[in-house]
Amino acid sequence: MRLKGTISYDGTSFYGWQMQKGYPTIQSTIEEVLRHITGTDVRISGAGRTDTGVHAFEQVAHFDWNHRLPLEKVALAMNALLPSSVRILKVTEAAPDFHARYDAKSKEYLYRIDPNPVYSPFSYGYALFYPFRIDLDLMRECAKMIEGEHDFAGFQATGTDVVGTVRRMFRVDILPEIPDWATDRRLLGIRFHATGFLRKMVRFLVGTIVEISGGRKDPEDLRIALDRCDRSRAGVPAAARGLFLEKVHY
Amino acid sequence: MRLKGTISYDGTSFYGWQMQKGYPTIQSTIEEVLRHITGTDVRISGAGRTDTGVHAFEQVAHFDWNHRLPLEKVALAMNALLPSSVRILKVTEAAPDFHARYDAKSKEYLYRIDPNPVYSPFSYGYALFYPFRIDLDLMRECAKMIEGEHDFAGFQATGTDVVGTVRRMFRVDILPEIPDWATDRRLLGIRFHATGFLRKMVRFLVGTIVEISGGRKDPEDLRIALDRCDRSRAGVPAAARGLFLEKVHY
Numbered sequence: 001m002r003l004k005g006t007i008s009y010d011g012t013s014f015y016g017w018q019m020q021k022g023y024p025t026i027q028s029t030i031e032e033v034l035r036h037i038t039g040t041d042v043r044i045s046g047a048g049r050t051d052t053g054v055h056a057f058e059q060v061a062h063f064d065w066n067h068r069l070p071l072e073k074v075a076l077a078m079n080a081l082l083p084s085s086v087r088i089l090k091v092t093e094a095a096p097d098f099h100a101r102y103d104a105k106s107k108e109y110l111y112r113i114d115p116n117p118v119y120s121p122f123s124y125g126y127a128l129f130y131p132f133r134i135d136l137d138l139m140r141e142c143a144k145m146i147e148g149e150h151d152f153a154g155f156q157a158t159g160t161d162v163v164g165t166v167r168r169m170f171r172v173d174i175l176p177e178i179p180d181w182a183t184d185r186r187l188l189g190i191r192f193h194a195t196g197f198l199r200k201m202v203r204f205l206v207g208t209i210v211e212i213s214g215g216r217k218d219p220e221d222l223r224i225a226l227d228r229c230d231r232s233r234a235g236v237p238a239a240a241r242g243l244f245l246e247k248v249h250y
Numbered sequence: 251m252r253l254k255g256t257i258s259y260d261g262t263s264f265y266g267w268q269m270q271k272g273y274p275t276i277q278s279t280i281e282e283v284l285r286h287i288t289g290t291d292v293r294i295s296g297a298g299r300t301d302t303g304v305h306a307f308e309q310v311a312h313f314d315w316n317h318r319l320p321l322e323k324v325a326l327a328m329n330a331l332l333p334s335s336v337r338i339l340k341v342t343e344a345a346p347d348f349h350a351r352y353d354a355k356s357k358e359y360l361y362r363i364d365p366n367p368v369y370s371p372f373s374y375g376y377a378l379f380y381p382f383r384i385d386l387d388l389m390r391e392c393a394k395m396i397e398g399e400h401d402f403a404g405f406q407a408t409g410t411d412v413v414g415t416v417r418r419m420f421r422v423d424i425l426p427e428i429p430d431w432a433t434d435r436r437l438l439g440i441r442f443h444a445t446g447f448l449r450k451m452v453r454f455l456v457g458t459i460v461e462i463s464g465g466r467k468d469p470e471d472l473r474i475a476l477d478r479c480d481r482s483r484a485g486v487p488a489a490a491r492g493l494f495l496e497k498v499h500y
Contacts, residue, residue: 008432010371055372057432075368084374110433118325121260122305122376124334126431179429181376182258182307183360183496246433 001065003074004094005044010085011055012125012241018049026050026059026086033081037074038067047100047248048107051200053240055126057110058089060248062100100248106170106195108247111206111238112178113188122181128242130210134188136176138213142222143172143190146205153229155205156198157237165229167201169194191246200237207235251315253324254344255294260335261305262375262491268299276300276309276336283331287324288317297350297498298357301450303490305376307360308339310498312350350498356420356445358497361456361488362428363438372431378492380460384438386426388463392472393422393440396455403479405455406448407487415479417451419444441496450487457485 007030015023019031027044034042044063050056069077075088082088112127114120119129146169153165175189190209192202208225211217217235225233257280265273269281277294284292294313300306319327325338332338362377364370369379396419403415425439440459442452458475461467467485475483 008371079368084369085371087368087371089368112431118329118337118339119334121258121335121337126372181362181431181494244431 001071002094002096002098003063003065003071003091004098004100005061005063005075005091006089007046007056007059007061008087008089009056009059010125011050011053013085014052016050016052016054017046017059026056029082029086030061030078033078034063036081037069037077040067045100047104048197048245049199050243050245051240054243054245055241056245058247059245060100060104060250062094062098103250104196104248106193106249107197107245108191108193108249109197109202110244110246111190111192111202112242112244113190113206113210114180115188116185120180120182120185123185123187125241126244127187128206128210128239133214134210135213135215136174138219139174139190139209141219142209142212143174145219145222145226146172146192150226151229152198152201152226154225154231154234155201155208157200158231162198165198167194167196167198172205202243203237203240204234206238206242209235210238211235251321252344252346252348253313253315253321253341254348254350255311255313255325255341256339257296257306257309257311258337258339259306259309260375261300261303263335264302266300266302266304267296267309276306279332279336280311280328283328284313286331287319287327290317295350297354298447298495299449300493300495301490304493304495305491306495308497309495310350310354310500312344312348353500354446354498356443356499357447357495358441358443358499359447359452360494360496361440361442361452362492362494363440363456363460364430365438366435370430370432370435373435373437375491376494377437378456378460378489383464384460385463385465386424388469389424389440389459391469392459392462393424395469395472395476396422396442400476401479402448402451402476404475404481404484405451405458407450408481412448415448417444417446417448422455452493453487453490454484456488456492459485460488461485 017026046061075091078088114127149168170193173191177186178189221233267276296311325341328338364377399418420443423441427436428439471483
């Protein structure tokens with residue numbers, strides 16, 4: 001039986017989602033738990049391979065289940081063994097050929113920025129601390145430019161070797177007032193909704209937007225980076241700790 | 251020159267506010283930083299002695315400043331040396347006889363409860379995970395009972411030896427929908443505003459409210475615990491990790 005799991009994790013102390021020999025990853029942590037429960041090797045396959053330090057509100061993954069433990073107990077059993085930094089929000093039965101990555105129609109990522117003069121001890125690991133000039137109108141101008149279909153080859157990790165680098169960006173929303181835990185604190189969010197994302201694409205886009213909104217780059221740089229896939233016009237990637245995989249749509 | 255500092259901290263890895271030989275506390279961490287900056291011993295005195303594991307959005311403390319570093323640089327210098335779990339939000343000049351504890355007119359504490367079926371990796375250390383029955387009407391009934399002037403002797407840590415145990419509770423607010431970081435998640439908050447608090451008082455009150463709202467105790471137990479200072483009718487104290495010192499009023 002193929003299962004679809006929805007997973008939330010704090011990526012702070014993991015080397016990303018995907019298995020890497022000798023390093024703790026979300027995937028290897030979950031597979032170790034599945035091995036404990038089933039006594040066999042169970043491979044889990046995620047919708048997006050989040051990088052080192054990147055978080056997820058709702059990652060999706062599929063895995064096959066051939067064990068006597070009934071479906072409704074799988075999430076409970078996994079959560080009982082997982083560290084508190086990884087939670088299985090739910091597990092449901094999926095079509096036998098369901099594939100978390102190939103069947104995903106689109107994904108949403110949220111990038112959080114703390115623009116306050118002093119950061120909060122509670123959000124330090126979960127936002128980019130940026131107490132400098134931010135022009136929201138320039139941010140919105142960047143957001144508009146990024147929307148639509150583009151070749152994002154100028155906004156990916158170097159050394160990546162993917163075949164297609166064109167993605168459709170449905171929306172980029174600037175959220176100037178997302179709540180933080182302390183009642184009167186607000187953070188700034190940038191939400192990206194696209195058919196797919198290249199490696200470090202959101203972090204390169206955020207880095208570029210932040211430099212432009214702070215007056216250190218021109219909106220024209222973003223346009224050229226997008227139109228000519230010119231990496232030299234893009235900014236440096238923003239810190240992983242501000243990034244959350246928010247939702248996978250099927 | 252007497253200074254007033256507003257301080258936020260993540261209490262997870264501290265043995266509370268107050269100095270304890272051999273254990274890391276917020277006070278000792280800040281005093282060590284002040285020693286580095288000034289080269290002398292500077293004593294810092296907080297408005298409330300939060301317990302092990304308790305957090306603060308806005309703790310207030312006073313200390314004396316006889317160093318050449320100008321006032322406007324004190325918070326910056328302290329933050330540069332402090333761990334990310336402790337932040338000086340601001341430092342201002344106070345009256346020469348200002349006392350953070352004795353001059354405080356009232357304090358607000360917020361207790362956060364995660365009532366969702368699965369906890370969030372991001373709020374686990376910052377809320378009581380309680381995925382069980384919670385009757386909000388019963389909670390509000392408890393809140394009303396706690397408001398007003400009471401002898402809270404039945405709601406304090408055993409072995410405490412304070413002279414007066416009467417406090418005026420201005421308000422107890424049940425906040426059923428406080429935002430969490432994941433967009434569609436909500437937490438439950440209980441905010442207490444009183445002239446002062448006994449040791450573990452909020453945690454005893456929350457433990458009692460939660461047991462009553464879950465049907466495991468009767469509202470009458472709370473009334474008796476309040477009227478007769480009967481500790482046996484009160485619940486067990488709720489976990490420290492859900493508690494935040496939110497504000498000190500002067």
